[in-house]
Every structure is written in C-alpha cells, then in structure tokens.
Amino acid sequence: xxxxxxxTAALDTVVEAGEGFLGPIxxxxxxxxxxxxxxxxxxxxxYDAADVDNRYxxxxxxxxQGAVYLTTGSRLLSTRLDVLATITxxxxxxxxxxxxxxxxxxxxxxxxxxxxxxxxxxxxxLRYGAAAGxxxxxxxxxxxxxxxxxxxxxGGLTFVDGVSAPGKHVQxxxxxxxxxxxxxxxxxxxxxxxxxxTPVRLLGWWPV
Amino acid sequence: MxxxxxxxxxxxxxxxxxxxxxGRELRLTALGPGANCSTLLFTAGHPVDRLNVPDTLKAxxxxxxxxxxxxxxDRGLALCSVTGSSLPWHDALCGHSxxxxxGLLSELRKHGxxxxxxxxxxxxxxxxxxxxDAAGTLAYQPNHASADDWVALRTEIDVLxxxxxxxxxxxxxxxxxxxxxxxxxxxxxxxxxxxxTFRVESERALLLSKEVFA
Ligand SMILES: [Zn+2]
Numbered sequence: 001x002x003x004x005x006x007x008t009a010a011l012d013t014v015v016e017a018g019e020g021f022l023g024p025i026x027x028x029x030x031x032x033x034x035x036x037x038x039x040x041x042x043x044x045x046x047y048d049a050a051d052v053d054n055r056y057x058x059x060x061x062x063x064x065q066g067a068v069y070l071t072t073g074s075r076l077l078s079t080r081l082d083v084l085a086t087i088t089x090x091x092x093x094x095x096x097x098x099x100x101x102x103x104x105x106x107x108x109x110x111x112x113x114x115x116x117x118x119x120x121x122x123x124x125x126l127r128y129g130a131a132a133g134x135x136x137x138x139x140x141x142x143x144x145x146x147x148x149x150x151x152x153x154x155g156g157l158t159f160v161d162g163v164s165a166p167g168k169h170v171q172x173x174x175x176x177x178x179x180x181x182x183x184x185x186x187x188x189x190x191x192x193x194x195x196x197x198t199p200v201r202l203l204g205w206w207p208v
Numbered sequence: 209m210x211x212x213x214x215x216x217x218x219x220x221x222x223x224x225x226x227x228x229x230x231g232r233e234l235r236l237t238a239l240g241p242g243a244n245c246s247t248l249l250f251t252a253g254h255p256v257d258r259l260n261v262p263d264t265l266k267a268x269x270x271x272x273x274x275x276x277x278x279x280x281x282d283r284g285l286a287l288c289s290v291t292g293s294s295l296p297w298h299d300a301l302c303g304h305s306x307x308x309x310x311g312l313l314s315e316l317r318k319h320g321x322x323x324x325x326x327x328x329x330x331x332x333x334x335x336x337x338x339x340x341d342a343a344g345t346l347a348y349q350p351n352h353a354s355a356d357d358w359v360a361l362r363t364e365i366d367v368l369x370x371x372x373x374x375x376x377x378x379x380x381x382x383x384x385x386x387x388x389x390x391x392x393x394x395x396x397x398x399x400x401x402x403x404x405t406f407r408v409e410s411e412r413a414l415l416l417s418k419e420v421f422a
Contacts (some may be wrong), residue, residue, distance in 0.1 A: 029413050031293065046289060046418055053323050053324050057292050057303065058262075058328070059261075059301060059303030059328045059329075060303050061418050062301055062303075062346070063301075063346070063377055063378065064305055064344050066345060067338075067343035067345045068301065068344035068346065069342075069343055069344045069347060071343075079323070079326065081306075094342070094343075097273075098262060098265065098301065099266050099268075100260075100261075100262025100263055100266065102280065103263070103283075103284070105282075105283045105284030105285075105416065106260070106263045106267065106280070106284050108280040108284055108412060108416065109263070109284045109409050109412045109413045110266070110267050110409055111282065112412070119380075122282070135256075136256040136282070137256055137324040137325055138324050139282075139326075140327075140329055141260075141261070141262050148343075149266070151271040151338045151344055152271070152338070152340065153337050153338060153339055153340050154409065155270060155272040155297060155337065156267060156269060156270065156271060157265050157266060157269055157270055157271040157272045159266065178396075182355065185290075
C-alpha cells in the first residue's frame with residue numbers, strides 16, 4: 001500500500017467539466033488532481049487561508065524558479081514570495097502557468113462574438129471564490145494543470161495538444177494552510193483538450 | 209505630432225502614476241543604460257478592470273511585448289496599442305521586484321487601490337528570453353536597453369498607468385536608471401492602423417474598447 005491510498009483520503013471528489021471547487025488544504029497536507037480522461041485543463045489558484053491577498057503569483061513563481069514550466073520540485077510562490085505549495089509528484093511532466101484562464105470577454109477576443117455567453121473559467125472562479133471573499137480584484141493568474149503552452153526562445157507562444165493522458169496526476173504539498181480554487185475548464189474552442197472538456201478527480205490526504 | 213502635454217522624468221528607483229485620456233500617446237524613454245520600467249495599467253475609473261498579461265500574450269501568440277500588439281484587460285478591452293519602439297522585446301513574464309512593489313503600492317494607494325490590485329506587469333526596456341530546453345529556463349539579457357531607447361503606447365480608453373523605475377528583478381547589476389514619461393496628443397488610428405491589422409484578436413479587442421464606453 002502506498003502512502004497515498006485513495007481509500008484513506010480525507011478529500012475525494014469529482015469535478016465535472018465546467019464546474020469549480022473551493023476547499024481548504026491544511027499545512028502539510030497533500031492534494032492530488034487526477035486527469036481522468038486526459039488533456040483536461042484544470043485552472044487552479046492557491047490562496048493563503050489566513051489572508052486571501054497573499055495569493056498564488058504566476059510571474060513571481062516563474063521568475064524565482066528561473067523557468068516557465070511547472071513540474072516536480074516547483075515551489076508555488078505567493079505575491080509576497082511565501083512558498084504556498086510544492087509540487088511533489090507529477091506523472092504528466094509539465095504544466096502551464098503563463099496562459100491564464102478563459103473568460104467570456106477574452107473568448108470574444110480569441111474566438112469571436114458567438115462565444116460571449118459560453119461558460120468560462122474566470123466566471124467559475126468568481127462564483128466559487130465568493131464564499132472566501134475572493135472577488136475580481138483578488139483573482140490572480142492561475143496554473144493550468146495538464147496544459148501545454150510552449151514558449152520559444154524567439155518569443156513565440158502557442159497552444160498545442162496536451163501532454164497529459166488518462167489517469168495522469170499532479171500532487172502538491174501545502175506549505176501553509178491554503179485554500180484551493182479550481183475551475184475545471186469548459187473551453188470548447190481550442191484544441192488542447194480535443195474540444196472535449198472532461199471531469200477530474202480531486203484527492204487530499206491530511207489528518208481529519 | 210503636436211506638443212507634449214506632460215513630461216516627467218521619473219528618477220532612478222522611483223515610482224509615478226498618470227491618468228491618460230483615450231487617444232493620447234504615452235511615450236517612455238530610457239535615460240540610462242539597462243533601464244527598466246515596471247508598469248501596471250488599469251481602466252481609469254473602473255474599480256477592477258486591469259491589464260491581463262496572459263490574455264494579451266496568448267491572444268497575440270507572443271511571449272514578449274512588442275509593436276504593434278495591443279495590451280488587453282481582464283474584460284478583453286484594448287487598453288493601449290504599442291505603436292512603436294526602438295526595442296523589439298519588452299518583458300512581461302517576470303513580474304516586478306520587491307523595490308518596485310513598494311513604489312507601485314505607494315502610487316496605487318493614491319488612487320484608492322491596494323495590494324489586491326497589483327497584477328502582472330510589463331517590464332518595459334527589459335528582455336528575458338526562455339530557452340528551448342524542457343524547463344523553459346529563463347535568460348536575462350543584460351544591456352538590452354541603452355539610453356534613449358523608447359516605447360510608445362497609444363491609449364485606446366482612459367487609462368491609469370502606474371510606473372516604477374526599480375531595476376528588473378533579474379538584473380544582476382541592480383543599478384536603477386531614470387525614465388522619462390511623456391504624454392502627447394496622438395493621431396487618430398485609421399482602418400489600416402498596424403495594431404488593428406496585426407491579428408483578428410487585436411482588432412476585436414480594439415472594437416470591444418469602443419463598445420464598452422459607447
Ligand atoms: Zn477555461
């Protein structure tokens with residue numbers, strides 16, 4: 001039996017595509033996201049549970065680790081440079097933290113007016129975050145777990161098919177009491193997920 | 209180009225902010241080698257709407273800020289068009305330094321804003337490329353900017369610009385340089401404007417700016 005047996009998990013839930021999740025991860029706890037069907041974009045934000053203004057910062061994280069992709073060993077930093085969490089296991093290989101979340105308005109910019117009223121991640125973040133006081137001012141730029149957004153040395157940026165596959169997972173250890181806010185992306189307009197958003201499973205291990 | 213409306217030399221390692229009406233040009237000029245200008249942008253008068261670096265980059269398929277890209281907000285609005293620059297690359301991946309944060313916060317508070325309003329900035333005059341290795345390793349390019357290098361932004365809506373001249377956080381020298389900020393009356397953009405014809409996404413953001421403040 002491994003240390004992380006789903007049968008002993010304190011948290012075990014499935015988030016449907018287009019739905020969200022807000023929940024606590026206590027310091028020292030381990031939190032896993034399982035890409036059940038592969039190539040799903042799991043838009044994820046972490047907040048210091050004691051102060052939601054101390055929130056995950058994509059650019060501070062990128063700069064301090066000296067690299068743009070996240071994987072095992074990446075420390076996820078806050079806007080105050082506190083380590084919120086560390087990626088401790090990653091069977092996918094790399095994850096994006098530059099691409100941000102989809103939104104109803106940015107869908108119009110990227111795909112056209114007909115997408116204006118489609119379900120989008122930014123709105124899901126706001127809907128689920130409201131209970132913790134996470135409003136639009138407190139929405140930083142998220143991690144896109146399982147998403148592949150290559151950046152080139154020449155300054156190009158593209159979205160390509162994901163590098164994930166069914167059953168791949170990523171796992172973080174909370175370095176302080178955290179809130180995790182997830183939008184399981186409903187995007188149907190780009191090829192990263194094969195135009196087919198799918199559910200993910202969330203697992204957590206900590207004393208209850 | 210007509211007369212300059214405002215000219216302010218931001219000292220080395222200082223911060224400044226300015227409200228710029230739609231249709232102006234905000235021109236930044238490096239006054240020393242290795243200058244950096246960490247810049248936050250907001251829709252003036254809106255409690256929340258602000259520069260969204262990820263949306264700006266992914267909509268225009270670029271990991272750097274350069275002409276004729278438009279700088280987009282959380283609500284998909286074109287805040288500014290980068291109408292020209294003596295440099296082909298301005299960093300938007302690395303965020304600001306702790307020194308810049310102090311200055312930016314000091315200016316933000318004058319506008320009723322606070323830590324929650326700090327967002328991913330553009331570091332004008334700085335270049336940090338990525339490597340094509342598996343990790344996407346960052347490489348800061350020393351001496352990217354020389355004195356007199358410049359960048360010009362045409363405001364597409366009323367904008368609050370908050371600027372810090374603290375060094376880029378990855379600059380090993382950490383020698384702050386002053387930056388001149390000028391506001392000019394700009395020529396109206398025509399249908400063949402490079403920012404409008406650059407990409408269909410850029411044009412849509414410009415059109416949204418017109419609609420939102422109709
Ligand atoms: Zn999304």
